[in-house]
Amino acid sequence: MRFARYxxxxxxxALPVILGIxxxxxxxxxxxxxxxxxxxxxxxGAATPEYMDELRHKFGLDQSLGMQFLTxxxxxxxxxxxxxxxxxxxxxxxxxxxxxxxxxxMLTAFGTAVALGIILGLVAAxxxxxxxxxxxxxxxxxxxxxxxxxxxxxxxVIFSIGLGWLPTSGFDTVGAGHEGWAEVxxxxxxxxxxxxSLALFYLALYARLMRASVLEQTGMDYVTTxxxxxxxxxRIMTGHVLRNALLPIVTIAGVQAGNxxxxxxVVETVFGWPGIGTLAFNALQSRDLNLLLAIFxxxxxxxxxxxxxxxxxxxxxxxRMEI
Amino acid sequence: xxEGFARFARNRMALFGATVLVCxxxxxxxxxxxxxxxxxxxxxxxxxxxxxxxxxxTDTLGRDVAAEIAYGxxxxxxxxxxxxxxxxxxxxxAGGVAGYYRGRTETVLMRITEFFQTIPAFIFALLIVAILSxxxxxxxxxxxxxxxxxxxxxxxxxxxxxxxxxxxxxxxxLGASDARVIFSHMLxxxxxxxxxxxxxxxxxxxxxxxxxxxxxxxxxNVMSWGLIISAGRAVLRSAWWICTFPGIAILLTVLGINLIxxxxxxxxxxxxxER
Numbered sequence: 001m002r003f004a005r006y007x008x009x010x011x012x013x014a015l016p017v018i019l020g021i022x023x024x025x026x027x028x029x030x031x032x033x034x035x036x037x038x039x040x041x042x043x044x045g046a047a048t049p050e051y052m053d054e055l056r057h058k059f060g061l062d063q064s065l066g067m068q069f070l071t072x073x074x075x076x077x078x079x080x081x082x083x084x085x086x087x088x089x090x091x092x093x094x095x096x097x098x099x100x101x102x103x104x105x106m107l108t109a110f111g112t113a114v115a116l117g118i119i120l121g122l123v124a125a126x127x128x129x130x131x132x133x134x135x136x137x138x139x140x141x142x143x144x145x146x147x148x149x150x151x152x153x154x155x156x157v158i159f160s161i162g163l164g165w166l167p168t169s170g171f172d173t174v175g176a177g178h179e180g181w182a183e184v185x186x187x188x189x190x191x192x193x194x195x196x197s198l199a200l201f202y203l204a205l206y207a208r209l210m211r212a213s214v215l216e217q218t219g220m221d222y223v224t225t226x227x228x229x230x231x232x233x234x235r236i237m238t239g240h241v242l243r244n245a246l247l248p249i250v251t252i253a254g255v256q257a258g259n260x261x262x263x264x265x266v267v268e269t270v271f272g273w274p275g276i277g278t279l280a281f282n283a284l285q286s287r288d289l290n291l292l293l294a295i296f297x298x299x300x301x302x303x304x305x306x307x308x309x310x311x312x313x314x315x316x317x318x319x320r321m322e323i
Numbered sequence: 324x325x326e327g328f329a330r331f332a333r334n335r336m337a338l339f340g341a342t343v344l345v346c347x348x349x350x351x352x353x354x355x356x357x358x359x360x361x362x363x364x365x366x367x368x369x370x371x372x373x374x375x376x377x378x379x380x381t382d383t384l385g386r387d388v389a390a391e392i393a394y395g396x397x398x399x400x401x402x403x404x405x406x407x408x409x410x411x412x413x414x415x416x417a418g419g420v421a422g423y424y425r426g427r428t429e430t431v432l433m434r435i436t437e438f439f440q441t442i443p444a445f446i447f448a449l450l451i452v453a454i455l456s457x458x459x460x461x462x463x464x465x466x467x468x469x470x471x472x473x474x475x476x477x478x479x480x481x482x483x484x485x486x487x488x489x490x491x492x493x494x495x496x497l498g499a500s501d502a503r504v505i506f507s508h509m510l511x512x513x514x515x516x517x518x519x520x521x522x523x524x525x526x527x528x529x530x531x532x533x534x535x536x537x538x539x540x541x542x543x544n545v546m547s548w549g550l551i552i553s554a555g556r557a558v559l560r561s562a563w564w565i566c567t568f569p570g571i572a573i574l575l576t577v578l579g580i581n582l583i584x585x586x587x588x589x590x591x592x593x594x595x596x597e598r
Contacts, residue, residue, distance in 0.1 A: 016434075016438075017442075020438045021442060028451070028454055031455075142574070142578060144577075144578075144581060145526065145530075145573075145578035145581055146573075146577075147533050147534065147537075147573055150533075150566070150569075150570035153556065153559060153570070154566075154567065156559060157559060157563045157566075161560055258441060258442060258444065259443070259445065261443045262446050265445065265446070265538070266534050266537060266538065269537075270556075280446070281538060284539065284540070285539065289450075289453065292446075292453065293450065295446065296442075296446045296447065300442050300443060303441060303442070303443065307441070
């Protein structure tokens with residue numbers, strides 16, 4: 001019961017963030033040079049005068065700025081994100097359609113980055129200044145400086161063009177008509193390179209953080225106490241240090257979720273992955289700003305949800321947390 | 324701080340980073356001498372592999388990739404440093420005001436800072452450039468707009484801990500104005516942490532710029548590394564070198580800057596030193 005109340009409280013405190021995004025979007029529309037309707041329609045010149053009038057009316061652009069803002073908030077609150085002229089479809093349905101490939105890519109990359117990052121950080125910290133530690137530190141330094149899209153292109157050169165092991169782009173083999181496990185295998189083969197390009201930077205980040213966090217915890221008094229009680233080093237690590245060392249990782253992982261969405265735009269573009277990132281890139285190419293703003297809004301909502309999940313994990317990991 | 328720089332000089336990784344950066348600066352300075360021609364100008368036959376007359380080959384239009392990279396270095400550095408400076412100025416003002424005045428001002432400013440840290444940074448930057456239309460200055464604005472929160476939080480934290488110190492209270496007691504206390508007494512005391520965190524921001528800014536230019540949001544009239552990679556992508560199958568070399572340039576530059584940043588952090592941030 002207390003937990004439910006806590007979640008309710010967290011949801012309410014998340015609302016200002018959503019409202020903030022709406023305000024920011026509204027400001028961006030009006031920051032753009034020229035008529036707001038032409039900004040929303042896109043500078044492609046594809047819009048008809050009737051469509052522009054409809055836009056003006058729908059967003060209340062023929063009214064005062066205050067009314068315009070209220071109309072905008074109400075539209076957003078109803079997930080009424082507008083119509084994409086370029087794609088000839090409703091913006092919200094366009095985004096929902098693309099949600100599954102993007103979620104698959106992000107969850108795979110995120111899971112890999114967190115899991116491997118924690119393991120590598122732990123290995124590095126337990127053998128501090130050993131050759132393992134040095135190699136892991138070196139790899140994470142390089143990974144930390146590598147642009148994800150370039151890594152993706154280089155993997156295409158090596159593994160697709162050179163060795164012919166993996167497909168260069170897409171979600172699955174078009175027209176192959178795979179079913180069941182064959183389809184899963186096919187998608188997995190397409191997923192490997194995008195997921196690695198997206199994950200590597202975060203893997204390096206979590207490995208560095210985990211190493212620092214474990215080293216900090218091993219210096220704590222409770223570790224000395226556990227050692228004095230005669231517990232094995234292994235038991236101290238898994239039973240005491242690990243759980244405490246994970247806390248900062250969970251916090252940072254929640255913060256980084258937003259950047260993962262940004263990273264997926266460039267990576268999806270490289271691999272033609274049919275997700276929200278590719279949708280954003282195409283919107284950018286055709287200057288379909290309304291679609292871009294809607295993607296921004298949706299990703300911010302997604303981040304708020306992820307942060308709520310992170311809160312739950314945090315409470316589970318640390319019983320001292322007051323709820 | 325001098326003692327800090329001596330510690331920095333003993334850090335071999337940081338010295339390696341500094342060497343990379345010095346080489347890059349030399350390249351930027353010597354570019355007009357080595358490649359006097361406009362990097363957009365055609366230099367020879369298209370798609371020449373590296374190693375021949377052109378050290379790093381030519382691109383789809385017959386432009387010299389090495390010259391393009393040399394001019395791109397200047398763009399990356401200008402945008403990286405420019406955006407970081409703008410972020411530091413803005414972040415220091417926001418964080419400084421919050422940490423100095425405390426109370427409701429602090430609550431409001433910090434909530435805004437947290438908000439800007441929560442929203443998806445790259446998409447926000449992308450939107451700003453798309454709306455302001457792609458140019459060097461709009462890229463600087465966009466990158467600064469997503470980078471300032473970390474500086475604001477840092478400066479606020481420093482100001483809160485400096486606020487209770489005797490020298491600050493003495494100044495205020497002597498009747499110094501708020502601006503004087505903030506700018507000539509408190510800010511100089513956070514200089515070392517700002518330098519350390521700011522140097523790491525430059526690396527992030529260069530990566531962001533490369534991503535923006537790769538998506539076609541770079542200044543179309545200025546050569547940049549992201550632009551070369553995005554143009555070379557179409558012929559990746561037949562001409563791997565166009566995409567490969569600018570990427571290596573980004574990697575080395577960011578690695579060098581990060582190593583310097585790590586070195587500065589260790590040398591100048593007393594709180595991190597124990598780790």
